[in-house]
Amino acid sequence: MGQPTTRTLSVAAAIGAGLLVLAGCGGSATNSSGGGDEEITLTFANADPAETWAAVIEGFEEQHPGITVKQLNIPYAQYTSTINQRMGSGGEGIDLMVVDAGGAALDWNNRGYLADITDLREDAIAAAVSESMVTAREVDGKLLALAPWTTSQFLYYNVDVLAAAGVEAPPSDPATPWTYEQLTEAARAVQSAGAAEYPLLFDQWDTYYQLQMMGVSAGGGDGIDADGVVDFSDDGWQHALSWYHGLFEDGLSPRGITNDKNGALFQEGKAAFIISGPWGVSVANAGGIDYGVAPAPYFEGGEAATSTDSWAVGVSSKTENLDAAKEFLRYLTIDPDGNAQAAEVAGITPTNKEAFAAYVEQVNASAGAATAGFGAILQYQLENNAVHRPTVVGYSVFEPGAGQLFSDIRNGSDPAERAAQADEEITAQIERLR
Amino acid sequence: MRPATATRRTARSTGRAVRRTGPRPSGSGRRRSRTVRTTLVAFAMLSPALLALVLMRVVPMISAVNQSFRHVSLATGDSEFDGLANYTHLLTDPGFHSVLVVTLVFNLVLNPAIVVLSTALALLTAQRLPLVGLWRSMIFVPAAVPGAVVALIWSTALEPDGLVNALLEFVGLPPQPFLTSSSQAAFSIGIMVTWGALGYWMIFVIAGLKDIPDSLYEAAALDGAGWWRRLVSITLPLLKRPMAFVLIACTVGSFLLFAPVQILTKGGPNGSTNLIMFDIYNRTYLLGDVGVGQAEVVILMLLLAVIVAVQFRLLREEKA
Numbered sequence: 001m002g003q004p005t006t007r008t009l010s011v012a013a014a015i016g017a018g019l020l021v022l023a024g025c026g027g028s029a030t031n032s033s034g035g036g037d038e039e040i041t042l043t044f045a046n047a048d049p050a051e052t053w054a055a056v057i058e059g060f061e062e063q064h065p066g067i068t069v070k071q072l073n074i075p076y077a078q079y080t081s082t083i084n085q086r087m088g089s090g091g092e093g094i095d096l097m098v099v100d101a102g103g104a105a106l107d108w109n110n111r112g113y114l115a116d117i118t119d120l121r122e123d124a125i126a127a128a129v130s131e132s133m134v135t136a137r138e139v140d141g142k143l144l145a146l147a148p149w150t151t152s153q154f155l156y157y158n159v160d161v162l163a164a165a166g167v168e169a170p171p172s173d174p175a176t177p178w179t180y181e182q183l184t185e186a187a188r189a190v191q192s193a194g195a196a197e198y199p200l201l202f203d204q205w206d207t208y209y210q211l212q213m214m215g216v217s218a219g220g221g222d223g224i225d226a227d228g229v230v231d232f233s234d235d236g237w238q239h240a241l242s243w244y245h246g247l248f249e250d251g252l253s254p255r256g257i258t259n260d261k262n263g264a265l266f267q268e269g270k271a272a273f274i275i276s277g278p279w280g281v282s283v284a285n286a287g288g289i290d291y292g293v294a295p296a297p298y299f300e301g302g303e304a305a306t307s308t309d310s311w312a313v314g315v316s317s318k319t320e321n322l323d324a325a326k327e328f329l330r331y332l333t334i335d336p337d338g339n340a341q342a343a344e345v346a347g348i349t350p351t352n353k354e355a356f357a358a359y360v361e362q363v364n365a366s367a368g369a370a371t372a373g374f375g376a377i378l379q380y381q382l383e384n385n386a387v388h389r390p391t392v393v394g395y396s397v398f399e400p401g402a403g404q405l406f407s408d409i410r411n412g413s414d415p416a417e418r419a420a421q422a423d424e425e426i427t428a429q430i431e432r433l434r
Numbered sequence: 435m436r437p438a439t440a441t442r443r444t445a446r447s448t449g450r451a452v453r454r455t456g457p458r459p460s461g462s463g464r465r466r467s468r469t470v471r472t473t474l475v476a477f478a479m480l481s482p483a484l485l486a487l488v489l490m491r492v493v494p495m496i497s498a499v500n501q502s503f504r505h506v507s508l509a510t511g512d513s514e515f516d517g518l519a520n521y522t523h524l525l526t527d528p529g530f531h532s533v534l535v536v537t538l539v540f541n542l543v544l545n546p547a548i549v550v551l552s553t554a555l556a557l558l559t560a561q562r563l564p565l566v567g568l569w570r571s572m573i574f575v576p577a578a579v580p581g582a583v584v585a586l587i588w589s590t591a592l593e594p595d596g597l598v599n600a601l602l603e604f605v606g607l608p609p610q611p612f613l614t615s616s617s618q619a620a621f622s623i624g625i626m627v628t629w630g631a632l633g634y635w636m637i638f639v640i641a642g643l644k645d646i647p648d649s650l651y652e653a654a655a656l657d658g659a660g661w662w663r664r665l666v667s668i669t670l671p672l673l674k675r676p677m678a679f680v681l682i683a684c685t686v687g688s689f690l691l692f693a694p695v696q697i698l699t700k701g702g703p704n705g706s707t708n709l710i711m712f713d714i715y716n717r718t719y720l721l722g723d724v725g726v727g728q729a730e731v732v733i734l735m736l737l738l739a740v741i742v743a744v745q746f747r748l749l750r751e752e753k754a
Contacts, residue, residue, distance in 0.1 A: 081719055088511055111511035197595070255614040256593045258698075393509050400720035404702060411614045411703035418704075425529070432523070433508035433723060 038066050040324045045072040045086075045097040046311070047079040048346070056148075056341040060331045067324050080104065080396060087113040091318035095325045099137070099145040101209075101309035101388065103395025106139050108314070110393070114144045115315040117326060120334070127334045129356045129382055136388040137312050145312035146333040148342040150351045151277045152381045153213060153296040153306045154374075155183070158196065160290050161272040162186070165195035170294035172373035174380035177295035177304060180214070180243060183273065187252045190272040199252045201262045203276035206407040208389070208399045209307050210275070214240040216305040216387045217298040223402060228394040228430040232405060232419035239299065241406075241415040248410050255411055266291075278349045278363070281374060285367050292370050295377045308386035310348060349378065394430030401426035495735070502729035508722060520729040529705070530713070530730070536620065537689065537710045544624045545685045549677055552632050556639035557669070570640075574633035581630065581693035588626040589613070589698050613698055616706035623694050623707055631687070635680045642676030643669070682745040686738055710734055 046053060050073050057069045072094065074082045083097055091113065099105050099114070108114045121143045124134045129150070137145040155170055155178065162169055167186045170178040178186075187199035204210040208223075215223055220236025232241065247253040257265070266274040267287030274280065275296060284291045298304040313332055315325045331338035336354035343350035343359065350356050360375030389395070405422040409415050505516035524530045559570045576584065591597040592612040599609035612622045646669065654664050692711040695701060701708035701716060708716075710730065718727030 077719060080722070081724075084511065084722075088513075107508065107511075110509050113511075254594060256596075256612065258589060397508070397721050397723075400716070404700065407700060407702050408704050411611075411616070413704060429721060429723070430508070433506075433721075 039068070040066060040321050041068045041070055042095040042319075042321055042325055042328055043070050043072055043093050044313075044328070045074060045083060045094050047074055047076040047098060049073065052345050053342070055344055056332060056338055059338055059341045060328055063331070064324075064327065067328070069328060083108075083113070084111075087111070087316070087318070091316055094316050095319040095321055096313055096315055096328060098311040099314045100311060101136075102390065102399060103392050105137050105144045105312070105314070106391045106393060107396065109139045109142070109144055112317055113314075115317045115319065115322060115325075116142045116144070117146070117315055117329065118143045120146065120326065120330060123330070123334050127336075127339075127352050127354075129351055129353055129379065130386065132386060132388065133309070133351055133382070136309060136391070137314075139391065145314035146329055147310060147312035147351050148332045148339055149310040149346065149348045150308060150382065151310050151349060152308055152378050152386065153210075153275055153277060154280060154377060155294040155296055156266060156274045156276055156280050156284060157292050157294065158266070158269060158272055158289055159292055159370075161190060161196040161269070165190040165193035165272070167272075169292055170297075172292070172294050172377065174295040174377040174384075178297045179300040180217075180297045181300045183297050184243070184247075184252065187247075187273060188250075191250075191252060196270060196272040198254055198265060198271040199273065200247060201253065201257075201266060201271045201274040203262050203274060203280065204259050205257070205262070206403055206410055207259075208402040208406075211240070211244065211402075211406055212389065213296065213305040213307045213387055214244070214299070217302045218243075219299075219302050222387075222390040222392075224390055224392055224395070224398050224426075226392055228392060228398075228427065228434070230398060230401070230423045230426040230430075232402070233416065233423055236302075238415060238419065241409055241419060243299075244406070245409050245412075245415050248412070278374075278378060279347060281363050281366060281371055282347055284370075290370070291367075293374050293377065295381060304381075304385040305387045306381040306385050308382065309388055394433065397430050397433060398426055401429070498728045498731045498735075501724055502732050503725075505725050506722075516725065520725040521733075524726055524729050524733070532705055533708050533710055533713045536706065536708055540620055540624065540709060541685055541688050544627065544688055545681055547624075548628055548631055548635060548684050549681045551628065552635040552680060553639050553673065553677060555632060556636045556643060557665070559636070560640065560643050570633075570636075573636060576630045576632075577634035579630065582697060584626055584630045585694040585697040588622075588629075588694075592622055614703060616703040619699050619703060619707045623691075623698065626694060627688065627691065631684065635684055638676050638680050639673060642673045646672045678745070678748040682741060682748070685741055689734070689738060689741075 044053070044057075050071050053071060057071070060069060061067065079098075080100070083094075086094060087108070088111070099108065105114065118141075121134065124143070124146050125131050128134050133147055133150055134143070137143060137147065157169055159169065165186075167189045170182075170186075183200065190196055190199040202210055212222065215221065215232075215237045218236040218240040220232070220234050220238075220240060223232050223237055224230050231237070248255050262271075262274060263276065263280065263283040265271050266276075266280075267283050267289065269287065269289045276283070281293070295304075296306045313329055315322065315329060319325050332342050333339055333351060336352050339350045339352035340355035340358060343355065350359050356379075360378065364371055364373075364375045389399075392398070401422060405418055408418050502520055503515060503517065504513050505519065506513045555573055559566055559573070563569065579587075593599075594609065594611060594614065598612070602609055611618060613619050650668050650672075651664060654668055659667065690711055691709055692715065695707050695709055695712040696715065699707040701712050711734075714727050714730045714734065717723045717730060721727075
């Protein structure tokens with residue numbers, strides 16, 4: 001080969017190397033606006049696909065021509081560690097970020113990542129469906145994040161399956177839900193009548209979000225205290241966990257089914273009951289089954305409790321565009337139109353009263369009699385018995401540990417022995433990481 | 435593993451070429467400057483690969499080693515030098531001992547099984563069978579399916595009321611709990627990994643089979659050797675090298691197994707499928723224990739280094 005070819009190749013190689021270096025450094029090159037009074041760019045870190053937030057960003061940008069919102073979409077599994085790393089090394093280029101329910105607000109407050117947004121508190125409480133969905137994100141009297149979305153839990157049932165088993169449907173009055181004992185009895189009747197393959201499903205097996213309300217209802221509290229001491233061995237949690245264990249031992253609920261399949265099984269008419277969130281309505285509607293919605297059950301002798309919350313959004317303490325960032329947060333939560341847009345794509349419940357009313361009206365009308373009582377149940381539960389995930393140091397360790405505990409109990413581990421092991425291991429791990 | 439072997443071979447042959455040109459009496463300065471220029475060009479052309487190597491391998495490795503000596507506080511986010519504390523914690527943690535036992539037992543059972551089965555399939559499809567190309571393709575197809583998809587397919591098949599139990603019941607056997615039982619979960623994951631990997635490794639053994647000269651078989655046939663004798667005295671000894679490669683590369687792959695555990699069992703039931711890669715992910719990302727997670731990465735690197743050393747040794751013996 002001639003010399004020019006070699007030279008060309010080496011030049012190409014050098015260019016390639018240069019591009020690689022640029023690619024290596026390019027990822028961190030985010031900007032925020034300079035000192036000028038126009039053209040602000042906000043970077044909003046979240047753990048969703050970009051389209052989830054696209055509608056609300058578009059709406060906001062239309063109303064605020066000087067502000068552009070850029071998304072930083074981080075995969076859920078790496079979200080917390082990425083934020084820890086980015087904020088820990090200066091936090092440049094992040095103005096707002098989603099904050100998970102539970103201990104995330106506390107952890108990030110301790111690390112100094114979140115700006116104090118208490119000045120939005122009054123307006124936020126006035127606009128929100130319930131006060132607790134705002135105050136749940138307070139730490140040491142400081143408001144750190146606002147939630148555009150919320151959730152609750154419902155007992156969905158298949159009308160035809162219950163009729164075939166001769167079981168009366170649960171009442172839709174949110175003040176008088178079934179007990180878990182009544183639910184178990186009904187599921188047994190479905191099982192002995194052979195009316196459905198799966199008498200009882202949960203939308204999210206083995207997750208703390210799904211099971212927290214059962215522990216709380218049975219009197220076991222959150223399972224973790226403010227000092228990070230874990231206790232799944234107390235009577236309340238043992239009652240709830242033994243009940244959970246029994247469902248699988250008795251074949252009322254299936255082992256080995258992953259969470260992505262539960263909604264579909266109910267939708268296809270293969271289950272009598274499923275305990276699921278507000279999204280259960282659209283899942284059930286898509287199946288063409290005759291179904292009904294009832295409030296989530298509670299344990300006999302215990303209190304009514306329903307899991308709640310979802311992502312909130314906080315402002316970075318390192319942002320150079322504090323006012324613009326707060327303006328965006330205000331639009332996401334306090335502004336009814338903005339809040340409706342924020343919840344629209346995700347198909348999730350908005351937190352703003354007006355947006356909530358419009359959402360409820362739409363869901364209530366979506367499936368005739370089946371969903372007519374949905375809004376009343378949702379509102380009652382959010383106002384009266386919603387349980388927020390505990391804001392404690394070590395929550396990030398506690399939640400996956402609890403998930404492993406529930407999963408093992410589902411697969412047959414003894415609830416008392418496995419809970420004792422989890423108490424010891426998770427407490428020690430939290431202590432170690434303090 | 436595979437790229438590393440290729441690089442070593444290239445390096446060896448390049449070294450020989452340099453040595454050959456080196457001692458030659460230098461005729462003129464022009465020739466020397468041409469050598470210098472060739473070297474520079476070589477460096478320039480290698481630079482993208484070298485840069486990628488540094489940015490994507492060396493830097494993360496140094497960062498892992500550095501972080502394995504540090505402790506990050508969950509409460510404050512402060513990171514401080516913590517000496518060998520992460521290693522001490524890990525090495526005295528019964529949870530980690532069980533991870534090591536699960537990982538080692540899993541590998542000791544799985545990898546020899548894959549080598550034996552892929553060799554058997556290679557030998558089978560090397561026979562004059564009708565439609566042999568079709569059989570080979572069918573065995574290879576699962577290798578082209580991403581690990582996550584393989585896991586999802588098998589998760590449906592292995593459900594308590596899934597396809598596999600339906601087949602078992604059809605032939606009169608009792609249904610099995612598979613992934614929901616601590617005594618069967620690792621075995622079930624082993625089966626799905628084997629299903630996905632066999633075809634891939636079989637190709638390497640087939641390549642080894644093609645390298646064996648026909649003349650050896652002809653000579654053996656003249657001496658009256660039967661099929662079995664030819665297999666034991668010619669085929670298997672000459673397949674030792676590809677089989678050793680398959681064993682080692684497959685072991686490295688199995689040590690790094692993550693997707694099926696993450697998708698199907700999350701390390702459970704009761705830690706029975708908590709293989710080392712999932713444990714690293716769990717400690718680093720779920721528990722937020724970055725220091726210990728990175729210490730575990732370092733231990734995994736050392737373990738794999740030992741395995742690579744064994745590979746060198748096996749291949750060297752083969753040459754001698």
